[in-house]
Amino acid sequence: MATRDVKLLGTWSCPYVNRVQLALKLKSIEYEFIEDNPYNRSEILVKNNPVLKKIPVLIHGNKPVCESLIIVQYIDDAWPIGPSLLPSDAYDRALARFWAAYTDDKWYPLIKMLRQAEGKEEKEAIIAKLAEGLILLEDAFVICGKGKDYFGGENIGYIDIVLGSSLAWLRVTEIVVGVQLLDQTRTPGLAKWAERVISNDVFKDVLPETKKLLELHEKIQAFIKSST
């Protein structure tokens, strides 16, 4: 498939964009990455995602696909050759979709909320919710992974992509707030899984480095302070 046939609008630091990059990489799909500044949306973004005006947007042969979970599933459907991202069994697929929705709707938003929280009580409440969520995800890992290395089993799959893409900002949040969220003792399976994921070549290539994200976080904080 020609590179110019597949374009991804996004930014290096956005985990929703990283998910799509992971999916494309796992499928060995060549594409053009078009960096889009989230603070100054481009015309190409607004033209291809007029409804939500958000990244990521995958443009495949001029047809745009929006929303990261939908894009990852689209990539799996449109490129059936190569490793499957979603499980082959319908029930396992339903579980994968359930946990992806849980991650996005209930768990991941807590990470940014924690960084933005003011006051000890607020932070502790969010940390408690995150910890509860991680215990649920630990159970999910046991059920979906079936004793193997990844949620997808032997190979990286949908939940590995969805949850794995959150690890970069999770790490930054741990540093910024001064708390260990992912813990060997409370969620041993998940902690080992996270280590495996961040040392995996595909993830290493796509996920932003902690140092760079920290710098970005500091820039954003400074910007917020200067405009209030």
Added chain:
Amino acid sequence: MAEELKLFRTWSSPFSLRIVQALKIKGLEYDTVLEDLSNKSDSLLKYNPIHKKVPILVHNGKPICESLVILEYIDETWKQNPLLPQDPYEKAMARFWAKFGEEKVLVSIWSAFTSQGKEQEEALATTANNLKFIEEQLKGKKFFGGEIIGYLDLAFGWMANLVSIFEEISNLKLVDAELLPLLSTWMDNFSNDPVIKELWPPRDRMVEKFKAMREPYLNKVIV
């Protein structure tokens, strides 16, 4: 092995109704467990410990939760009368609009229904904008699925039932037939489709229920 199919739902939940409709389209037999959400059964809590909500579809003892996930599971497990398009791009579009329906349309309509004054005006404006996008999706089509009802019709089905109920209770115009002719026609076609028609919950009970749900919002003091 005989298939065991059980649906946990309430009499009124529009999300549960999607599953009832899908199972009928697929011609599947199943048992219904009617739940009272103020007194959730042990089974509900066992099958959906995380969200503790309906609908839950239990297939041969294995629970599936979240209505849109359940719809896809049903479609992938029973191939007759397909709900989702085969084409990957069309499938992605159906999923996108279903998500938009949940996260934007439903939210703005509920907000318009339960708010007052300036907040309500804003919610109505947002609703109008959101619905313009949905109207576009119906161009040249009888249903979102084309000639026959599909996944996206089931995802938006709540509109065909609840919009007129909300309009009756609140005296608001949520879907103006002049501004949104395709959507209005779709709502009629969907409501009256022979497969769907018999499945709507009793309207008078629904009006009573939503009137009661709206009460606490009305009693909020507007500062």
